[in-house]
Every structure is written in structure tokens, then in C-alpha cells.
Amino acid sequence: MCMLTLVIGNKNYSSWSLRPYLVLETFGIAFDEVRILLDTPHFQEDVARWAPNRRVPALHDDGLVIWDSLAICEYINERYLDGRGWPVDVAARAQARSAAAEMHSGFGALRAQMPMNMRRTPDKYCWDDAAARDAARIQAMWRELREAHGQGGPFLCGAFSIVDAMYAPVVSRFLSYGVPMDDNARAFADAIQSLPAWNRWRDAAFAEVEYLVDTEHFRA
Template sequence: MKLVIGNKNYSSWSLRPWLLMSHAGIPFEEVPVRLFTPGFAEEIGRYAPANKVPALIDGDILVWDSLAVVEYLAERFPDRQLWPQDPAARAFARSICAEMHAGFGNLRSQMPMNLSAMLPGMGWNVAVQRDIDRIVQLWQQARERFGQAGPFLFGAFSIADAYYAPVVCRFATYGVHLPEPAKAYADLVLELPALQRWIAAAREERDFLAPDEPYRVAPDRDDAVVVHH
């Protein structure tokens, strides 16, 4: 298997399947492509018809879009139990992943993922806080209803935790204040060895945007990225 990903510092959509596969012990080869470069469109076009990362290559099977990728992995590796086994929990997990996939535009645009920066308070506004409050509510509901068997959203680590890991990273970068249960969950995710490896690699990239271009549209699925000076 090959997983095509963008810059680790910026590409939250690439992080989701990468973290899922790494934490679950699914072997894969990493194929990095550099966002924001003149050759990006040509390079990613060799792998993904939508010209966006991530994309998964499994022999002659190509899967693109992060939600399609994780669904494919759940079918391909049923023994890893990547979705919760209980039908009600699985339905809730799928729903909150879909909400993450399609929503939270204010948080995405104002607090884009930037793992090499510390920007406390930057990007906050009332609309962003509404997104933060909704995410905290979803985490609380998942933990209270389905999380009794372990420390993650649905007890055991699942696709839902991988899907919200980039949000956890954003909260750390921008110093978002969280209520204690949400903070404990965010700290748990940040301490995952696989996520720590991704963050360390992101900080080694030193592949920042030009100083005269503080915001640019990202060709993965996020709305913008912010320069680290």
C-alpha cells in the first residue's frame, strides 16, 4: 500500500489516514508531495484524479478523499476494528466524522493547521468559538455514551479519533482553552506515539510559505495555511 500525503506541517487531511494506519499497525509506504509548489498539480495528478491529497494506492485500486480512504481501510482490515463494533456507536462515529469532513469552516479558515508554530489567541472570533463549542459537545457526547471501555472517543482508538486529531493539533497551536474533560482527551491524542512522530517530522520540514504570502489556499482540503515566521 502507498499513501500519498502533503506537507506534514500543513496537511490536516493527510494526517487522518496516516495516523489511522500508523496507530493500527497497517503497513504502508509514504509518498510525500509538496503543497504550494509549481509542480504540485502535475505530481499529484499522477496519483489522484481530484488533484488533492491524501490518496491511497492498494495494488491497482486507487482511493482518494480522506473519508473514502478510511472507509476503504475499515473494509480492507476488519480485524483492526477501525470503526466501533456496536451499531449505535458506529453510527454516531460515522456521523461526527462526516460533520468534521463537511463542516467547521470558521475554525478551518481562521486556525489552519501549522504544527511548527505557536500562535495563542490568533484567529479567534465568535464564529470560531461556536465551532470549538460544537466539537467539545461531540467529544463529550461520544465519551459519555460510548467511551466507557477506554480513554478514546468510543473507548478504543477508532477512525473518529484519527479524524479529530488535526483539530487537537489546531487547539494546541492556537492555545485554545478547553474544559477539563476535553483537554484530557486532547492531551491523550497529542501523546500518541504515531502523532508525535508526525509532529516531529513536520517540524523538520522547514518548508514555510513566503513571508509576503501569509495566507494561501491549500490544495489538500483545508481553506488556508498560515506562515510561521
């Protein structure tokens, strides 16, 4: 049994769970996975056994509990990656952390109007100007990071790092809702989709079974 256990929600919906999963998987860190389905009658009871804030994700490491996606990623970086989770260059690392923090605290309109749903396909759904501004800001940030620091690889600062994991759920949202992307954003989206860890998560999301509270039946 692995010393590390990552507690997550539905792979189809849980954007915050996807972030530390990608970091662990992409950097080859072994871990066990516990999945707690969201929006079920027993979610609060089940998650309380694993997370003090009663939310996913949470990471358990030999008795130590870490909650919140960004805190988990930082812990993984310090404990298991010897700093490799962030870019080596000081300027790139500082701006990558700034971008990750902006994702962590911002873009409320985009989050609210385009919740992650990996199985969703684009339709005629419309979002408002606030969500459009969020999408434009995100793409501008991706462009700035890649132009300044991305020459060494296809990700935001060259090689894959925590900042890429923080924005991976946005890639899912852009694809699912048909958000127009410029060439740079599409290149970053392609890089994220090329990750084996992304594809394992996505395949599991498509195969996931969800509990329907109102009918007490299951659906695939």
C-alpha cells in the same frame, strides 16, 4: 515494497493527510509514503500523477486509487481491519460515523481561521464568533461521545477508531492557537498526543523542509 502507498502533503499543514496516516500507523498496517509539498510551483503536476482529484491524500493499493480522507479510512477498515476501525457497539458506531461525517463536511469557520500548523505556538491571534461556535460544538460532541461510549478507554468511543483520527487535526489546531479546552477536551487531546503515530508525524512536521516559491530557497 509495500502494496499500499499513501500520498500526503506537508506534515506540518496537511490535516487531511494526517487522518488516514493515523489509522494506518495506529492499526499497524504497513505502507509506503509519498510526500508532495503543498503550494509549490510543481504541486499540481506532481499530484496529478497520484490523485485524480489533484489533492492529497490518496491511497494506492495494487493499482486501485482511493482519494478523500474519509473514503480512505473506510477502505482501510473494510479491506484490512475487518471492521475494527469503528466501534463494535452499534450505537457507538453510528454516532462515531455521524461525528466523523460532521467533521468531514462542517466547521468551515474554524478551518478557515485556524489552519493546521503544528509548529505554531499560541499568541494573541483572535478568531471570530463563528469559529468560537465551531470550537464549542466540537467540544460538546467530544463530551457527549465520551460520556456515552468512552468508558472503555481514553478516546471518543473508548478504544482508538476512525472518529479519533478525524478529529486529531482539531487537537493540533486547539493546541497551536490556544483554544480554551474543558477538562474532557484536554483528556481527549492528551489521548491523541499519547499515540506513537501522532508523535512520529509531529516530529517529522517539526523537521520538515519547505520550499519558498518567492525566493526559490529552502527553509527548515
